[in-house]
Amino acid sequence: MDIAEQNGVAAVTGGASGIGLAFARRWIDSGGRVVLLDLSETALRDAQRSLGGAARGMRVDVTDASSVAGAFAGIRDIEGRLDALVNSAGIARPAPSAEVTDADFSLMLDIHLTGTMRCVRAAYPLLKEGAGGRIVNIASVAAVTGMPGRISYTTAKAGIGGLTRTLAVEWAKDGIRTNAVGPGYVRTALTDALIAQGQLDDAPIKARTPLGRFAEPEEIAEAIYFLASEASSYINGHVLMADGGMTVDGSWY
Numbered sequence: 001m002d003i004a005e006q007n008g009v010a011a012v013t014g015g016a017s018g019i020g021l022a023f024a025r026r027w028i029d030s031g032g033r034v035v036l037l038d039l040s041e042t043a044l045r046d047a048q049r050s051l052g053g054a055a056r057g058m059r060v061d062v063t064d065a066s067s068v069a070g071a072f073a074g075i076r077d078i079e080g081r082l083d084a085l086v087n088s089a090g091i092a093r094p095a096p097s098a099e100v101t102d103a104d105f106s107l108m109l110d111i112h113l114t115g116t117m118r119c120v121r122a123a124y125p126l127l128k129e130g131a132g133g134r135i136v137n138i139a140s141v142a143a144v145t146g147m148p149g150r151i152s153y154t155t156a157k158a159g160i161g162g163l164t165r166t167l168a169v170e171w172a173k174d175g176i177r178t179n180a181v182g183p184g185y186v187r188t189a190l191t192d193a194l195i196a197q198g199q200l201d202d203a204p205i206k207a208r209t210p211l212g213r214f215a216e217p218e219e220i221a222e223a224i225y226f227l228a229s230e231a232s233s234y235i236n237g238h239v240l241m242a243d244g245g246m247t248v249d250g251s252w253y
């Protein structure tokens with residue numbers, strides 16, 4: 001029986017929206033419980049209401065070490081176990097590379113990369129006590145391609161790959177597997193806002209994606225669930241691209 005089916009507990013940063021929320025629903029549908037760790041109290045309230053009694057929301061800022069430590073202490077007190085951690089908190093802040101500010105660049109690294117490190121560090125003791133902990137980080141096609149105007153995002157997401165591989169090797173002895181999913185473009189609040197602000201044009205993205213469309217959050221959640229479940233029991237240190245074929249497309253020649 002899989003851990004989710006055994007009432008297993010998954011913590012999901014950024015779990016009140018988009019990809020994190022879709023994973024939370026997938027985990028609960030398989031019999032598990034979820035702790036949503038998110039900055040937005042309103043989104044947490046809405047998410048909890050839609051997910052029902054198997055979900056608990058905690059307001060957490062992944063850029064604040066004491067907020068993160070407090071959340072995992074709370075998970076220990078309230079749930080008494082942690083089986084999976086999904087690091088999905090994130091924002092976008094596009095800027096031309098010659099104009100990016102120190103503050104914006106640091107903030108993007110702080111949320112995506114240092115935020116992921118803070119959460120895995122705080123989750124480690126709990127994950128290691130369980131029957132086999134799983135960590136799934138969220139990378140991106142931006143981790144493996146150069147994207148004009150996205151210097152902070154591509155840098156942060158590339159770092160997720162290194163962090164994932166190091167944990168996979170270092171914590172395997174503790175029964176913890178660490179992997180990442182690299183989504184292509186997914187229809188969420190994050191991409192909707194960029195499109196509305198004129199900072200993302202969906203037409204060339206669809207044209208450049210062999211499958212010819214954006215992903216639904218549920219399709220990415222399925223890839224995360226696979227890496228968080230027994231079905232991937234020998235997969236460790238892998239970045240699974242779920243991008244409709246975007247990063248392997250050589251048809252341009």
Ligand SMILES: NC(=O)c1ccc[n+]([C@@H]2O[C@H](COP(=O)([O-])OP(=O)(O)OC[C@H]3O[C@@H](n4cnc5c(N)ncnc54)[C@H](O)[C@@H]3O)[C@@H](O)[C@H]2O)c1
Nearest residue numbers: 014017018019038039061062089090140183185186188190
């Ligand atoms: N949507 C895409 O096309 C896409 C593609 C590749 C990768 N990603 C990555 O997937 C992850 C989820 O993105 P999404 O599209 O679901 O976005 P989303 O905006 O729907 O959800 C992100 C969530 O993170 C939360 N968050 C932001 N800052 C936080 C902080 N400091 N502490 C705690 N929570 C915080 C937000 O409140 C929000 O609920 C991000 O890491 C993003 O970079 C998204």
